[in-house]
Amino acid sequence: xxxxxxxxxxxxxxxxxxxxxxxxxxxxxxxxxxxxxxxxxxxxxxxxxxxxxxxxxxxxxxxxxxxxxxxxxxxxxxxxxxxxxxxxxxxxxxxxxxxxxxxxxxxxxxxxxxxxxxxxxxxxxxxxxxxxxxxxxxxxxxxxxxxxxxxxxxxxxxxxxxxxxxxxxxxxxxxxxxxxxxxxxxxxxxxxxxxxxxxxxxxxxxxxxxxxxxxxxxxxxxxxxxxxxxxxxxxxxxxxxxxxxxxxxxxxxxxxxxxxxxxxxxxxxxxxxxxxxxxxxxxxxxxxxxxxxxxxxxxxxxxxxxxxxx
Amino acid sequence: xxxxxxxxxxxxxxxxxxxxxxxxxxxxxxxxxxxxxxxxxxxxxxxxxxxxxxxxxxxxxxxxxxxxxxxxxxxxxxxxxxxxxxxxxxxxxxxxxxxxxxxxxxxxxxxxxxxxxxxxxxxxxxxxxxxxxxxxxxxxxxxxxxxxxxxxxxxxxxxxxxxxxxxxxxxxxxxxxxxxxxxxxxxxxxxxxxxxxxxxxxxxxxxxxxxxxxxxxxxxxxxxxxxxxxxxxxxxxxxxxxxxxxxxxxxxxxxxxxxxxxxxxxxxxxxxxxxxxxxxxxxxx
Numbered sequence: 001x002x003x004x005x006x007x008x009x010x011x012x013x014x015x016x017x018x019x020x021x022x023x024x025x026x027x028x029x030x031x032x033x034x035x036x037x038x039x040x041x042x043x044x045x046x047x048x049x050x051x052x053x054x055x056x057x058x059x060x061x062x063x064x065x066x067x068x069x070x071x072x073x074x075x076x077x078x079x080x081x082x083x084x085x086x087x088x089x090x091x092x093x094x095x096x097x098x099x100x101x102x103x104x105x106x107x108x109x110x111x112x113x114x115x116x117x118x119x120x121x122x123x124x125x126x127x128x129x130x131x132x133x134x135x136x137x138x139x140x141x142x143x144x145x146x147x148x149x150x151x152x153x154x155x156x157x158x159x160x161x162x163x164x165x166x167x168x169x170x171x172x173x174x175x176x177x178x179x180x181x182x183x184x185x186x187x188x189x190x191x192x193x194x195x196x197x198x199x200x201x202x203x204x205x206x207x208x209x210x211x212x213x214x215x216x217x218x219x220x221x222x223x224x225x226x227x228x229x230x231x232x233x234x235x236x237x238x239x240x241x242x243x244x245x246x247x248x249x250x251x252x253x254x255x256x257x258x259x260x261x262x263x264x265x266x267x268x269x270x271x272x273x274x275x276x277x278x279x280x281x282x283x284x285x286x287x288x289x290x291x292x293x294x295x296x297x298x299x300x301x302x303x304x305x306x307x308x309x310x
Numbered sequence: 311x312x313x314x315x316x317x318x319x320x321x322x323x324x325x326x327x328x329x330x331x332x333x334x335x336x337x338x339x340x341x342x343x344x345x346x347x348x349x350x351x352x353x354x355x356x357x358x359x360x361x362x363x364x365x366x367x368x369x370x371x372x373x374x375x376x377x378x379x380x381x382x383x384x385x386x387x388x389x390x391x392x393x394x395x396x397x398x399x400x401x402x403x404x405x406x407x408x409x410x411x412x413x414x415x416x417x418x419x420x421x422x423x424x425x426x427x428x429x430x431x432x433x434x435x436x437x438x439x440x441x442x443x444x445x446x447x448x449x450x451x452x453x454x455x456x457x458x459x460x461x462x463x464x465x466x467x468x469x470x471x472x473x474x475x476x477x478x479x480x481x482x483x484x485x486x487x488x489x490x491x492x493x494x495x496x497x498x499x500x501x502x503x504x505x506x507x508x509x510x511x512x513x514x515x516x517x518x519x520x521x522x523x524x525x526x527x528x529x530x531x532x533x534x535x536x537x538x539x540x541x542x543x544x545x546x547x548x549x550x551x552x553x554x555x556x557x558x559x560x561x562x563x564x565x566x567x568x569x570x571x572x573x574x575x576x577x578x579x580x581x582x583x584x585x586x587x588x589x590x591x592x593x594x595x
Binding site for chain 2: 175176177180226228231232233234236237238239240241242244245246247
């Protein structure tokens with residue numbers, strides 16, 4: 001079952017490749033190992049426990065059967081992991097589409113055409129008319145899009161491990177500047193792999209910029225991607241302190257100092273200012289002047305020399 | 311300084327803020343409110359003129375002014391950037407190097423007294439339950455004090471006293487917030503610059519200037535304040551101790567906002583002003 005990539009793809013001959021063959025082979029091999037290891041360990045443990053109540057031969061058979069069942073379950077999960085991961089990726093879209101189709105069928109079974117049209121108009125029209133709802137739907141839609149674009153990034157240019165296993169793209173939520181996506185990395189990937197490719201990720205996500213950061217202080221596999229589509233720093237930021245004060249506070253009586261009146265150069269005569277000879281900022285030349293004649297250099301409070309500061 | 315009684319029938323009360331609380335400085339690049347904890351740390355803001363340094367300083371000054379456990383000491387070489395807070399501050403120093411040194415000597419004495427108090431109580435730092443005020447010193451345009459005003463000796467003394475305050479003031483609940491245009495070695499020695507836990511780089515014209523503020527090598531890692539738009543004052547790269555620079559934008563306070571905040575704070579603090587003669591018993595070195 002050859003294919004061109006690691007995700008869903010049409011091959012033009014009526015079949016759809018969900019998982020490419022090398023990846024499936026790798027997972028089948030891993031599933032076999034998991035199956036046998038789980039079988040043996042579970043069988044030994046189950047037989048040991050069962051032997052305390054049953055005949056040893058019956059306990060051994062029970063352990064073998066129990067281990068076989070658990071091993072098979074674990075093996076199936078491992079073997080099907082790429083498919084489970086793909087289902088997880090498409091879960092929101094699947095649920096939304098299923099809900100719409102199911103709702104439409106239920107509506108068609110129980111209502112007339114005018115009611116169906118009215119319901120459709122309400123479902124579409126109300127969110128379209130109410131700006132906050134429309135904006136929220138827009139943000140959530142971008143979250144769904146971004147998850148798939150990031151999956152494409154990993155599939156196309158980030159994967160570095162031998163088996164080509166993809167990371168698990170967990171969830172996404174809107175931020176004022178775009179979307180924030182949490183990712184569980186697989187062996188072979190690290191945060192630096194993302195940091196080195198932020199420009200490409202931004203392009204793939206149709207965004208202005210992308211930022212990557214660790215999402216956990218204790219687990220390097222848990223990372224966070226921020227997709228920026230807007231710049232919020234161009235606006236004026238107001239201080240919340242203004243909300244903490246009340247208007248009408250009585251003004252205090254200020255000490256009235258004399259207000260200067262010479263506010264233009266012709267009003268300030270040369271005789272009113274004292275020329276200051278600039279002091280050269282040089283180290284004292286000890287070879288030319290006696291040490292006792294030079295002013296003592298100030299010392300910092302901790303006693304360190306500060307002569308090289310200025 | 312006293313004012314008339316409120317004509318509205320209500321008495322303004324403090325907003326119950328504390329300098330131990332996180333201080334809102336603006337918004338991060340994701341649109342989320344951005345806070346810093348200034349207590350036990352210091353903040354240095356730098357960048358080209360008009361980059362928004364003074365806006366950042368005013369935001370911190372506003373929080374300090376509205377905090378119940380706070381006292382302000384202001385040094386403003388331009389006289390106007392922090393000038394509207396003068397009624398709230400225990401001391402407001404304009405472009406006067408002599409008064410700046412006197413004030414720093416007073417702060418140094420307070421700091422030493424606080425350390426003696428801590429030692430007497432077998433403690434290492436001031437805690438909120440101690441009931442001592444947090445003395446926040448805010449410096450705008452350090453370069454004017456350290457390179458322009460006064461004699462060379464006075465400038466060196468100013469830098470030495472500032473270094474002492476930055477280095478030792480944290481545990482004594484005496485944080486320092488400072489701003490300058492380019493913290494090169496002729497303005498602030500590197501040893502002093504590195505003592506600032508928070509460093510905010512506003513718009514810079516060169517990657518070298520950005521690295522001087524944030525630290526060596528950050529421009530090579532993609533964090534350069536030259537990327538900040540010159541028409542977006544207030545945006546800055548802010549680095550915390552051991553952290554990665556974060557793109558933030560400082561909250562903007564208009565003159566009317568500052569007057570309202572300062573007036574409110576002055577009313578709530580009207581009984582807390584200093585009454586002693588400043589610097590009477592302190593000799594200038």
